[in-house]
Amino acid sequence: MRDKGIRTRERVLAGATEIFHRQGFSGTSIHDLIRETGVKKGNLYHFFRxxxxxxxxxxxxxxxxxxxxxxxxxxxxxxxxxxxxxxxxxxxxxxxxxxxxxxxxxxxxxxxxxxxxxxxxxxxxxxxxxxxxxxxxxxxxxxxxxxxxxxxxxxxxxxxxxxxxxxxxxxxxxxxxxxxxxxxxxxxxxxxxxxxxxxxxxxxxx
Amino acid sequence: MRDKGIRTRERVLAGATEIFHRQGFSGTSIHDLIRETGVKKGNLYHFFRxxxxxxxxxxxxxxxxxxxxxxxxxxxxxxxxxxxxxxxxxxxxxxxxxxxxxxxxxxxxxxxxxxxxxxxxxxxxxxxxxxxxxxxxxxxxxxxxxxxxxxxxxxxxxxxxxxxxxxxxxxxxxxxxxxxxxxxxxxxxxxxxxxxxxxxxxxxxx
DNA sequence: CTATCAGTACCGACTGTTTGGTACAATATA
DNA sequence: TATATTGTACCAAACAGTCGGTACTGATAG
The missing domain is CATH 1.10.357.10 (Tetracycline Repressor, domain 2)
Structure with a gap:
């Protein structure tokens, strides 16, 4: 994974942390994460299974x-x-x-x-x-x-x-x-x- | 609402209480309630908005x-x-x-x-x-x-x-x-x- | 310098399923 | 008959996840 990829991954993780914290796991949709982090769906699933x-x-x-x-x-x-x-x-x-x-x-x-x-x-x-x-x-x-x-x-x-x-x-x-x-x-x-x-x-x- | 209706409503409420208790509000689907209580969907929405x-x-x-x-x-x-x-x-x-x-x-x-x-x-x-x-x-x-x-x-x-x-x-x-x-x-x-x-x-x- | 190429990063349409909710016909009961 | 009750078919939206593909990047070979 290259630098840019790592940074994107970290960005997702940071956003996800805040949203999971605020809304819980079930209460958070993938769409929420996409909206919050700006990382698109395909890319998101490129970094997380x-x-x-x-x-x-x-x-x-x-x-x-x-x-x-x-x-x-x-x-x-x-x-x-x-x-x-x-x-x-x-x-x-x-x-x-x-x-x-x-x-x-x-x-x-x-x-x-x-x-x-x-x-x-x-x-x-x-x-x-x-x-x-x-x-x-x-x-x-x-x-x-x-x-x-x-x-x-x-x-x-x-x-x-x-x-x-x-x-x-x-x-x-x-x-x-x-x-x-x-x-x-x-x-x-x-x-x-x-x-x-x-x-x-x-x-x-x- | 007649006796039978009241009983059905109570049955829904009892089942819903247990499932909401165990799974939380977001974690409970209408289908869960139907499965648990046996009350059909239309009937359920007849009693609850x-x-x-x-x-x-x-x-x-x-x-x-x-x-x-x-x-x-x-x-x-x-x-x-x-x-x-x-x-x-x-x-x-x-x-x-x-x-x-x-x-x-x-x-x-x-x-x-x-x-x-x-x-x-x-x-x-x-x-x-x-x-x-x-x-x-x-x-x-x-x-x-x-x-x-x-x-x-x-x-x-x-x-x-x-x-x-x-x-x-x-x-x-x-x-x-x-x-x-x-x-x-x-x-x-x-x-x-x-x-x-x-x-x-x-x-x-x- | 530059053409090729493998690997990485990224994208959005699409899938099948589940969601909460509605419409309405069928049945039971007063 | 009139009203209360019940069951089924249906809906649009949202869900997590997949897929085929494009764009970029840095290394290598000519």
């Missing part, structure tokens, strides 16, 4: 991008800073998009989990890795005494991922980013990060 | 059923019993269905929120009422001293709803009901209900 294959590549690339996002957002001196930064990055992302499309993994999980095992596995791996990253942060926090020792980091990490996905879902249903914001605030409060107004649930300091 | 109208009625009835479920499951002598019973009922429901279709409101929220304002409003009202019911339980619990006074019942209620929806999502992605179960266990632990193994987060009794 099927809509399903294209969806899979969109999904795996989105996963890779998300892993990068995880690394970048879980930064900070102390574990609590890392979590706080993570939450802020998530909120910023969804507010920036005005909640449009929400989380592509959450969407596809609900749309495709019962219909496409390959898709489901990719999405599953996203949540596994997300949880693992957060669990590591929590373990460090527990070792350093920043968070109560009697907490199960695995369970807490899963709890965080679930609440974030649920918060996005609620925010989309209400068309109000505050729903997500306040879910994140409660999570932060749970671990004694910032937003003390919500109540402190972490290490009992008072 | 369009697929969208049918989806709306499915959704509003599901909402009414869910409100009944809320009442029935939030039963118990003490607030903590009510919440525990609620969580158990949710888990039992999804385990009984083997996670098939998950939560019809969560699914439709992600699928349709950006596409159909009417649907979104119905779903939104579900989450609002769900949150309200739980908030009332929490307020009672706070008044009775069962739960710490410094907690914001509104924020906590939203947190619970979000985590339940997120837990269902994770469980479907992993095909493992344990993901939901453990999210519910953490929530229970938060309010000092049962499952102490997860850690007690509620009123500090020890």
């Amino acid at each position: 099927s809509k399903e294959e294209m969806g899979l590549e969109v999904l795996t690339r989105a996963r890779d991008d998300f892993f990068t996002f995880l690394e970048n957002s879980l930064q900070g001196d102390r574990p609590s800073d890392q979590l706080a930064n993570h939450f802020e990055s998530i909120l910023r992302y969804h507010e920036g998009r005005n909640l449009l499309g929400g989380c592509i993994f959450g969407n596809t999980a609900l749309e495709m989990s019962d219909r496409n095992e390959t898709y489901r596995n990719v999405i599953h791996s996203v949540f596994v890795e997300w949880r693992r990253s957060i669990r590591e942060v929590l373990e460090t926090a527990i070792r350093s005494g920043e968070v109560r020792k009697d907490l199960d980091p695995e369970a807490m990490a899963r709890h965080i991922v679930a609440t974030v996905e649920g918060g996005i879902l609620l925010a989309r249903a209400s068309r109000n980013p505050a729903d997500l914001k306040e879910c994140l605030a409660v999570l932060a409060g749970l671990f004694g990060i910032g937003g003390e107004a919500t109540g402190r649930w972490g290490k009992q300091t008072g | 369009s697929k969208e109208e049918m989806g709306l009625e499915v959704l509003t009835r599901a909402r009414d059923d869910f409100f009944t479920f809320l009442e029935n499951s939030l039963q118990g002598d003490r607030p903590s019993d009510q919440l525990a019973n609620h969580f158990e009922s949710i888990l039992r429901y999804h385990e009984g269905r083997n996670l098939l279709g998950g939560c019809i409101f969560g699914n439709t929220a992600l699928e349709m929120s950006d596409r159909n304002e009417t649907y979104r409003n119905v779903i939104h009202s579900v989450f609002v009422e769900w949150r309200r019911s739980i908030r009332e339980v929490l307020e009672t619990a706070i008044r009775s001293g069962e739960v710490r006074k410094d907690l914001d019942p509104e924020a906590m209620a939203r947190h619970i709803v979000a985590t339940v929806e997120g837990g269902i999502l994770l469980a479907r992605a992993s095909r493992n009901p344990a993901d939901l179960k453990e999210c519910l266990a953490v929530l229970a632990g938060l309010f000092g209900i049962g499952g102490e193994a997860t850690g007690r987060w509620g009123k500090q009794t020890g």
Whole structure:
């Protein structure tokens, strides 16, 4: 494949990512992709065998991008800073998009989990890795005494991922980013990060 | 519309509810409904103006059923019993269905929120009422001293709803009901209900 | 320099099927 | 008979995907 072909392929993939994100897999027609990317049908099928294959590549690339996002957002001196930064990055992302499309993994999980095992596995791996990253942060926090020792980091990490996905879902249903914001605030409060107004649930300091 | 007609209509609605639940709105074709219910096309359109109208009625009835479920499951002598019973009922429901279709409101929220304002409003009202019911339980619990006074019942209620929806999502992605179960266990632990193994987060009794 | 050529990129008409929806005749029931 | 109910044939549009072909490109040979 030559440079020009690669660029065209990338253009399709970029457009497809956005449309699949916004409209879901079933909700996106090949015609939608043609309209959005300007790449004609014959050419599109020159680069991709099927809509399903294209969806899979969109999904795996989105996963890779998300892993990068995880690394970048879980930064900070102390574990609590890392979590706080993570939450802020998530909120910023969804507010920036005005909640449009929400989380592509959450969407596809609900749309495709019962219909496409390959898709489901990719999405599953996203949540596994997300949880693992957060669990590591929590373990460090527990070792350093920043968070109560009697907490199960695995369970807490899963709890965080679930609440974030649920918060996005609620925010989309209400068309109000505050729903997500306040879910994140409660999570932060749970671990004694910032937003003390919500109540402190972490290490009992008072 | 006579008795027989009403019965036919109900049969369509029942079948449509199950298929919309399992496959989503876009993922369900009229042909699917005909195959499932045995009601022929002309007859189907005798009772419903369009697929969208049918989806709306499915959704509003599901909402009414869910409100009944809320009442029935939030039963118990003490607030903590009510919440525990609620969580158990949710888990039992999804385990009984083997996670098939998950939560019809969560699914439709992600699928349709950006596409159909009417649907979104119905779903939104579900989450609002769900949150309200739980908030009332929490307020009672706070008044009775069962739960710490410094907690914001509104924020906590939203947190619970979000985590339940997120837990269902994770469980479907992993095909493992344990993901939901453990999210519910953490929530229970938060309010000092049962499952102490997860850690007690509620009123500090020890 | 330039004719040839293989491989890549690209195009739009076409296929068979499925879509949501309609028209209307046939049948059942009051 | 009159009306409610049901079944079948049908429709245009949309669907994912195919096909035969053209246009371009860079390398090679004369």
